[in-house]
Amino acid sequence: MNSMLETSEAAWLLLKEELRAQAFSLGVDKLGFASAEPFSQLKDVLVRHRQKGYESGFEEPDLDKRTDPSLTLATARSIISIAVAYPSKLKSPPRSEPGAYRGMLSRSAWGQDYHHVLRDRLKRVEDWLKTRVPEALIVSMVDTGVLVDRAVAERAGIGWVGRNCSVITPEWGSWVYLGELVTNIPFSPDTPVLDSCGDCTICIDACPTSALVGHGQLNAQRCISYVTQTKGMIEDDELKRKIGNRLYGCDTCQIVCPKNKGIHADHHPELTPDPELVKPLLRPLLQMTNREFKERFGSSAAAWRGKKPIQRNAVLALGNFRDVDSVPDLVRLLKTDERPEIRGSAAWSLGQIGGDAAKGALREALRRETDEALRRELKKALVRLGEMDEADKDGNDRGNTGGHHSV
Structure with a gap:
């Protein structure tokens, strides 16, 4: 691809669709694109959240960093959100019984640490992009990064944030890990998925x-x-x-x-x-x-x-x-x-x-x-x-x- 300054909007659209088509071969189950504009409404929510004492303490404390992608990458133009689906069922689960009671790890702790798996997938996407746009600037993050994964995924059309606070995708439900890449590539944003929780509580x-x-x-x-x-x-x-x-x-x-x-x-x-x-x-x-x-x-x-x-x-x-x-x-x-x-x-x-x-x-x-x-x-x-x-x-x-x- 030509220099980023010389690249037309149609060429970026073509690159976007090529990447989407390659997603599964890169180990990504769903991929979406969002603008890198600040998450202004989210910041208001996070402020109220903090005032009510609802935070866990594990989050990035700086709310500006959590809601403004330009503080991660000054020249940010778009964000690529990825989702990787994970298992929800155990094959032949051992039984808990008197004298041999068992505990349980949540599904987010099944298999290899998802942070490592997601970083591998993000690296694959980043390498793919760099072969096509060598001068691209890309910052990737998962979970421990500063941005709110769920907000990025919702804006990028991966799914909607349900009442259970998880991103629910039409294809994989909420059994997905999320990660994102902030980049100076000006990808056009995807359309968010409509909330489908309805009246369900x-x-x-x-x-x-x-x-x-x-x-x-x-x-x-x-x-x-x-x-x-x-x-x-x-x-x-x-x-x-x-x-x-x-x-x-x-x-x-x-x-x-x-x-x-x-x-x-x-x-x-x-x-x-x-x-x-x-x-x-x-x-x-x-x-x-x-x-x-x-x-x-x-x-x-x-x-x-x-x-x-x-x-x-x-x-x-x-x-x-x-x-x-x-x-x-x-x-x-x-x-x-x-x-x-x-x-x-x-x-x-x-x-x-x-x-x-x-x-x-x-x-x-x-x-x-x-x-x-x-x-x-x-x-x-x-x-x-x-x-x-x-x-x-x-x-x-x-x-x-x-x-x-x-x-």
């Missing part, structure tokens, strides 16, 4: 914690997917219960979406899940070393926060299962683990399971524990098991013995 009604607070609006602080990725103690007992057996992420609002019914993409080998990895036995996770965690989960998107959140969530899952067989494991964590969030989670789960061994371990831990947040967890667990009354919990705990009970 199934996702909002199904959300375990009512985190979906409006069309395309999410209170991340209440979202189970976010909560599973936090470090530290989960203070809210309702959130502990609502996590269920989720070790990383939450798919509820996507699973119930009618637009996702019957959709399963299994044509990208890198994204094919190992059933034993994405639905692992819980108890072996409790004693996993850092090295074992990296060997087992290192290639998954679930590994980015390290092993601590996954181990904490496994502890909570055993409590939610009321797994009596796990009591010795939980007692050991309560006695010996150096991490307060693990000890606190073990206390909560022992309070859910109950039994003499659990009660004894909780009373013993209360006598020696000095961490105030942990002491609250221990007292709540003892109250739940009838080993302490509310007056003792809120006031004097009688020499840290749990009232008149003895070990």
Whole structure:
């Protein structure tokens, strides 16, 4: 192709259609084009979102960078949005059963880390463009980039942002990963897809914690997917219960979406899940070393926060299962683990399971524990098991013995 300055609008249109035709061979399931104009309306939404305390804290903090593509590339003329479909079903999933309960990783953590897969696809698109327009400037990003992937994808006609806050494509539902390339190539924009959610509120009604607070609006602080990725103690007992057996992420609002019914993409080998990895036995996770965690989960998107959140969530899952067989494991964590969030989670789960061994371990831990947040967890667990009354919990705990009970 000639110099960019000499290239006609018709030539850019031809290049655009050639790229679209090549998308699947480049490993991209859908490709769309958007203008690089600022996302002014989005910025207003993000400001209100922040004021209400709905942010997760994982986002780019600079709202101008999130909404103005020219701050990523000063000469930006257009944005190419890509979507790569991922699997929604497990082949021969292992069963969770008494004595061998299992946790679950969300579909976004199935197969290889999607950040690596998307970067590979973006690189393929970038290389293809550079062979045709050598002087083109291109900045690609996925998830951890500054722009809001969903807003770019919606503007580029990939799909619409549904009430579940996911981009829903007509072809693949919301089971897609998104990425984008900001470029100085003046591609003409595609037409956005019309919102097809209609009056449906199934996702909002199904959300375990009512985190979906409006069309395309999410209170991340209440979202189970976010909560599973936090470090530290989960203070809210309702959130502990609502996590269920989720070790990383939450798919509820996507699973119930009618637009996702019957959709399963299994044509990208890198994204094919190992059933034993994405639905692992819980108890072996409790004693996993850092090295074992990296060997087992290192290639998954679930590994980015390290092993601590996954181990904490496994502890909570055993409590939610009321797994009596796990009591010795939980007692050991309560006695010996150096991490307060693990000890606190073990206390909560022992309070859910109950039994003499659990009660004894909780009373013993209360006598020696000095961490105030942990002491609250221990007292709540003892109250739940009838080993302490509310007056003792809120006031004097009688020499840290749990009232008149003895070990």
